Amino acid sequence: xxxxxxxxxxxxxxxxxxxxxxxxxxxxxxxxxxxxxxxxxxxxxxxxxxxxxxxxxxxxxxxxxxxxxxxxxxxxxxxxxxxxxxxxxxxxxxxxxxxxxxxxxxxxxxxxxxxxxxxxxxxxxxxxxxxxxxxxxxxxxxxxxxxxxxxxxxxxxxxxxxxxxxxxxxxxxxxxxxxxxxxxxxxxxxxxxxxxxxxxxxxxxxxxxxxxxxxxxxxxxxxxxxxxxxxxxxxxxxxxxxxxxxxxxxxxxxxxxxxxxxxxxxxxxxxxxxxxxxxxxxxxxxxxxxxxxxxxxxxxxxxxxxxxxxxxxxxxxxxxxxxxxxxxxxxxxxxxxxxxxxxxxxxxxxxxxxxxxxxxxxxxxxxxxxxxxxxxxxxxxxxxxxxxxxxxxxxxxxxxxxxxxxxxxxxxxxxxxxxxxxxxxxxxxxxxxxxxxxxxxxxxxxxxxxxxxxxxxxxxxxxxxxx
Numbered sequence: 201x202x203x204x205x206x207x208x209x210x211x212x213x214x215x216x217x218x219x220x221x222x223x224x225x226x227x228x229x230x231x232x233x234x235x236x237x238x239x240x241x242x243x244x245x246x247x248x249x250x251x252x253x254x255x256x257x258x259x260x261x262x263x264x265x266x267x268x269x270x271x272x273x274x275x276x277x278x279x280x281x282x283x284x285x286x287x288x289x290x291x292x293x294x295x296x297x298x299x300x301x302x303x304x305x306x307x308x309x310x311x312x313x314x315x316x317x318x319x320x321x322x323x324x325x326x327x328x329x330x331x332x333x334x335x336x337x338x339x340x341x342x343x344x345x346x347x348x349x350x351x352x353x354x355x356x357x358x359x360x361x362x363x364x365x366x367x368x369x370x371x372x373x374x375x376x377x378x379x380x381x382x383x384x385x386x387x388x389x390x391x392x393x394x395x396x397x398x399x400x401x402x403x404x405x406x407x408x409x410x411x412x413x414x415x416x417x418x419x420x421x422x423x424x425x426x427x428x429x430x431x432x433x434x435x436x437x438x439x440x441x442x443x444x445x446x447x448x449x450x451x452x453x454x455x456x457x458x459x460x461x462x463x464x465x466x467x468x469x470x471x472x473x474x475x476x477x478x479x480x481x482x483x484x485x486x487x488x489x490x491x492x493x494x495x496x497x498x499x500x501x502x503x504x505x506x507x508x509x510x511x512x513x514x515x516x517x518x519x520x521x522x523x524x525x526x527x528x529x530x531x532x533x534x535x536x537x538x539x540x541x542x543x544x545x546x547x548x549x550x551x552x553x554x555x556x557x558x559x560x561x562x563x564x565x566x567x568x569x570x571x572x573x574x575x576x577x578x579x580x581x582x583x584x585x586x587x588x589x590x591x592x593x594x595x596x597x598x599x600x601x602x603x604x605x606x607x608x609x610x611x612x613x614x615x616x617x618x619x620x621x622x623x624x625x626x627x628x629x630x631x632x633x634x635x636x637x638x639x640x641x642x643x644x645x646x647x648x649x650x651x652x653x654x655x656x657x658x659x660x661x662x663x664x665x666x667x
Contacts, residue, residue, distance in 0.1 A: 223574030347373025455596025
């Protein structure tokens with residue numbers, strides 16, 4: 201073994217044993233060189249080797265930081281077609297579980313909602329005040345569809361940075377991303393129609409399909425690359441699918457990221473068949489790396505992609521400011537928005553537009569992206585340490601949700617009740633399928649400030665899984 205490989209093994213053992221927890225800075229090249237009595241070139245070679253294996257992360261101007269890559273991802277689902285379309289019935293369970301996420305006495309890993317410490321509350325308050333001072337009638341007038349022009353301009357400008365080709369007039373402002381999903385589904389499909397979804401799927405999408413009386417067709421997905429295009433092709437050949445819904449960037453719950461080549465192929469394939477693609481991009485801005493991934497919408501040249509998003513996961517969950525770029529269904533979506541809620545709140549739109557007017561949002565994203573990456577790495581390390589052998593986790597490179605697959609035979613609904621009694625909440629896997637799949641899985645949200653309380657809760661949850 202070469203000297204740098206021996207040094208890399210020592211440092212890897214230190215990270216595995218918790219000497220350097222995930223997210224913590226390891227010694228500088230100079231310091232470790234002096235401590236170990238080796239050249240700086242040897243240390244750099246060791247660090248680069250660990251970086252290539254996922255044990256370290258290099259941050260510009262900051263040094264190297266520990267990671268913990270030994271979580272094993274859940275196996276990829278096959279490329280076979282789904283068992284067939286089915287009705288959806290998840291809302292009752294979702295409502296019951298959502299009530300518990302708001303309990304202050306719980307350590308909540310269940311709610312995919314950023315903690316207040318991770319939101320730019322001071323800057324948003326200043327933006328609200330400026331909006332109130334700047335427009336006399338801001339609180340008295342309706343903001344009819346498509347919504348405030350200044351906000352649509354800012355959204356279109358940002359979307360252009362990740363490859364999307366639409367302008368302010370192509371956007372409809374919504375009450376969060378959930379309404380955007382509902383409007384998109386209503387525009388392209390009717391009760392009884394079949395909607396193809398990746399599986400596991402965000403339960404908010406399942407609730408929307410259920411509320412509209414549509415049928416869901418589960419398409420296998422890969423925990424790293426997302427929706428299986430081969431499986432989707434088989435399903436489209438067999439079933440009269442009216443629309444496809446996907447989260448191409450950092451899917452909820454697995455955190456998968458669809459490669460650009462897959463996005464392009466998906467868009468072209470659906471356009472050729474005349475099947476609309478509804479894309480949920482709510483986590484797109486939370487890439488852990490330096491580059492924000494392109495949306496599938498960036499490859500749309502026919503208006504066949506309806507792009508949904510919001511600022512709920514990044515800056516202001518309570519503002520309920522979302523948006524939809526519905527392509528060739530713009531007229532239908534604008535009409536549906538009007539007859540559904542008539543207007544959006546004016547003040548919050550203007551406040552978000554003001555906040556986006558400078559570089560504050562980008563600075564905020566740089567900060568929270570790093571926090572979420574560190575939190576997820578720490579969570580994976582805790583699971584590897586305290587959960588039963590055979591437990592697998594997804595390996596997200598964006599967002600803040602983690603998919604956990606316990607050994608076969610585990611029942612996460614029963615575990616959920618035990619966890620509640622211990623002051624802990626999470627989201628059971630059954631909620632992410634219309635056919636009661638994933639009974640041994642759960643979703644954890646890494647959106648709390650890391651500390652002793654969070655670590656203790658994960659340790660206790662790990663103990664409960666073995667009982």
